[in-house]
Amino acid sequence: xxxxxxxxxxxxxxxxxxxxxxxxxxxxxxxxxxxxxxxxxxxxxxxxxxxxxxxxxxxxxxxxxxxxxxxxxxxxxxxxxxxxxxxxxxxxxxxxxxxxxxxxxxxxxxxxxxxxxxxxxxxxxxxxxxxxxxxxxxxxxxxxxxxxxxxxxxxxxxxxxxxxxxxxxxxxxxxxxxxxxxxxxxxxxxx
Amino acid sequence: xxxxxxxxxxxxxxxxxxxxxxxxxxxxxxxxxxxxxxxxxxxxxxxxxxxxxxxxxxxxxxxxxxxxxxxxxxxxxxxxxxxxxxxxxxxxxxxxxxxxxxxxxxxxxxxxxxxxxxxxxxxxxxxxxxxxxxxxxxxxxxxxxxxxxxxxxxxxxxxxxxxxxxxxxxxxxxxxxxxxxxxxxxxxxxx
Numbered sequence: 001x002x003x004x005x006x007x008x009x010x011x012x013x014x015x016x017x018x019x020x021x022x023x024x025x026x027x028x029x030x031x032x033x034x035x036x037x038x039x040x041x042x043x044x045x046x047x048x049x050x051x052x053x054x055x056x057x058x059x060x061x062x063x064x065x066x067x068x069x070x071x072x073x074x075x076x077x078x079x080x081x082x083x084x085x086x087x088x089x090x091x092x093x094x095x096x097x098x099x100x101x102x103x104x105x106x107x108x109x110x111x112x113x114x115x116x117x118x119x120x121x122x123x124x125x126x127x128x129x130x131x132x133x134x135x136x137x138x139x140x141x142x143x144x145x146x147x148x149x150x151x152x153x154x155x156x157x158x159x160x161x162x163x164x165x166x167x168x169x170x171x172x173x174x175x176x177x178x179x180x181x182x183x184x185x186x187x188x189x190x191x
Numbered sequence: 192x193x194x195x196x197x198x199x200x201x202x203x204x205x206x207x208x209x210x211x212x213x214x215x216x217x218x219x220x221x222x223x224x225x226x227x228x229x230x231x232x233x234x235x236x237x238x239x240x241x242x243x244x245x246x247x248x249x250x251x252x253x254x255x256x257x258x259x260x261x262x263x264x265x266x267x268x269x270x271x272x273x274x275x276x277x278x279x280x281x282x283x284x285x286x287x288x289x290x291x292x293x294x295x296x297x298x299x300x301x302x303x304x305x306x307x308x309x310x311x312x313x314x315x316x317x318x319x320x321x322x323x324x325x326x327x328x329x330x331x332x333x334x335x336x337x338x339x340x341x342x343x344x345x346x347x348x349x350x351x352x353x354x355x356x357x358x359x360x361x362x363x364x365x366x367x368x369x370x371x372x373x374x375x376x377x378x379x380x381x382x
Contacts, residue, residue: 012358012359015227015356015357015358015359016208016227016356016357016358016364017207017208017209017227017230017356018208036206036207036208036230036231037230037231037232038230039208039227039228039229039230039240039242040227040228040242041228041242041323041324041325042242042323042324047323049230049240049323049325051230051231051232051233075370078370078372079372079373079374079375080375081372082372082373082374082375083374083375085374086374087374125318125319125322125323127316127318127319128316128318128319128327131316132232132233132238132240132316132327133232133233134232134240134327136319136323136325152359153358153359153360153362154358154364156364159368162367164370165206165207165208165356165366166206166207167203167206167207167344167345168203168206168343168344169344170371170372170373170374171344171369171370171371171372172369172370172372173207173345173347173366173367173368173369173370174367174368174370175356175364175366175367176353176364176365176366176367176368177350177364177365177367178362178363178364179266179269179355179362179363179364179365180361180362180363181269181270181272181273181361181362181363182270182273182361183270183273183274183276183277183278183361184270184271184273184274
C-alpha cells in the first residue's frame, strides 16, 4: 500500500544512494529517465540535488514545468531501469510500458511499479543549472510502499523488492544486509 | 594494494551512493566527517557535489583550503563512521585513532582503512555554497584498493570489505548482490 511519508523524513527515501527514475511532464509531453546522480541536500524543508544533462528531453520538460518526481525502483525493475537510461524519450515512448499513478502535488505522473516517490519543485539556481547541469529542488510530497518502508525506515524483505544502486556497464547492486552500528572511535588499522 | 584509478573512471567509485568520510586540512588543522550527501556530477573531468553544513569544522577547513578528499569506508568501519558523524572535530581529535596516508594532489590526508579515495579541489560556486551548503569540486586524483576495485569496477568479496550506505538512526546497509541487467522495456505492472 502506498503511504504518505512525512516531509521531514523524506530524505530517508534517498539517503542510501539508490538509482532513481525521474519522471517529468509539460502539457501533453511526458518522459522518464534513469538517474544515479540524485541526493538529499536538506532535511526540513527537504531538498534534493539532481543532475539533468542539457541534451535530454527531461531537461526540456523540467525547464518548462519546474517540476519532476524521483521514483525509486527495485531489483525487479533493473532491466527496465537500464532501458530507460539507454534510450531517449525523443525517439521512444518510454511510458508505453509503464503504469502511471497520479502525483499529489505536481503534474508529472509517478511510476506505479516503484516503491518510493519524491515529488519535487525546482528552486531556480540558473548558474549551476547552466554550468553543471545541477538542479536543486524542494520535495513537496513524499510517499512509499509500506511493504518496504514503514515508520520512517526501509525494511527490506524479499529480494525482488530491494532498492538497487547503479555501478556502470549494466551492473547494479542490491541494497544489502542491514548493520546497526553503535558509534565507536576505537583504533583502526588497515582493514 | 592501493592503485591509481584513471580520472574518467573516478565517478564509478561513488556512483552507487556509498557513505563517505570527508577529510580536510588547513595549515596545522585537520578534520574528518561522515557524509552521505555526496555524488558525481560529471564524468571527464570528473566532478562531485557534496553538502557541508555551515557550522562544521570541515566547512571552515574546506573554505580555507579549497580542498577535500572523499574516502570510501567499508562495513568493518560502520561504528567508526557513525562516531565520526556524531562528534565535532572542534571537541574531539577524530584523527587520533585513524591511520593516515598521503594524498597525491592535495594537502588533506587520506584514511588508510578506507578502500577508495577521491581527491577534490573546490570549484567556486559561492551562491549555492551559501544558500544550500552545496559544494561542487573537481576530482584531481583517484585511487582504490585493488582487493575490491579492479579494471574500473567494484568486485566485492568478503563481507567486511563491502562498501556501505547510510540510512538513519545508526543503520547502514552493505552494498549487496550484483545484478547484471540487459536493457529491456517490457510491460511491467505493479511489483
